[in-house]
Amino acid sequence: VQEILKTNSIANRFITQLRDVNIQTDRMRFRRNIERLGEIMSYELSKELEYKIKEVSTPLGKSKISIPKNELVICSILRAGLPLHQGILNYFDDAENSFISAYRHHPENNEKFEILVEYLASPSLEGKTLILADPMLATGRSFSNVLKALEPMGKPEKIHLVSVIGSTEGIEYLKSEFPENSKLWIATIDQKLDGNGYIVPGLGDAGDLCFG
Template identity: 55%
Template sequence: MQIHNLSENNSVLNHFLGQIRNVNIHNDSMRFRRNIERIGEIMAYELSKDLHYKAVEIQTPLGIKKTTEISDQLVICSILRAGFPMHTGFLNYFDSAENGFISASRHHPNNDDYFDILVEYQAIADFNGKYLLLVDPMLATGQSIVAVFNRLMERGEAKEIHIAVVIAAPEGIAYLEQHLPDTCHLWVASLDEKLNEHSYIVPGLGDAGDLSYGTKL
């Protein structure tokens, strides 16, 4: 798997990452959503450098300008519900992309720290022969992304698969490397230290879905 760690170089990306982690502004859900959206936009820009382009000629009021435009067909798929703001950020830049949404949640059958992943909802465009961009803010254990990937692969075969996450734990990256094809690309805005005993990212930021939309039952 090809890993792109975007936080290795200083940019405004780190500024927004700092804000989404800050407990002093966590009570402002609109600001949290907007910052996740901004991070999605920055990641979309960085990912766009890996796409293919074709030469085109643009008619301006004063002449013809030779330039390029994206030639790849893109499908953006986010994992519900935390992926919505990040999805919007990607769609702001790839505005002609097709879209998909899929659910993945931790299920604790014994009411302890053990969990499996439930994938219960999916609505996605045909991605056969296209670039599939799978976006989700948090990569903790990696089990959700692998479960979603396996379910999606039952529906078709993408030309390339790019996975974009805001915050990742080393354990999650290792799990993806073990269970996903080597040809997959993983884009990470920030690599954190570890998972705790409850499989949450440390230092992380908390529950991205709750911070965006409120606590759930």
């Protein structure tokens, strides 16, 4: 697990604006701040990808540079994953893309919600590097259900989970569930999860704040 806000950086400004009730009502800024955090976390995780040497011809000669050699697939969890997806795609602009839905369904006469996955569009993940994006990691059940739903698409060589805000409890749950080849990149972690499965103090419901 790598928590981005452990050190002071401009990322703090973006997460503060996401949390602030007086600023988060500006939907465009809210989405763009999630996108900007996706860009920052992409840069951080790019340092852990594998690289290969490529020679390019410049107008004045030849230059050798290292470029990522992994085949990347960015998968986001609808809805709130969309702006985070865009931020990651801004940097890994030639990646393949997957989209998957997950939502909390509250069955009648049953107080416990379940996570339903109803939509999936994805290329093969076999041997590739998967970046799975969802700005909120509350109980951790969306991430874990989505990973199960992706299993028929093949086994990724490496999985990077990217999130903006998480709870300690959700992260502990994921640690017990997740394959060894995975790493979580997250902007900030709150200690508390309330009885409804909401992160406290958190920032509210990212899907609603993005899209109404």
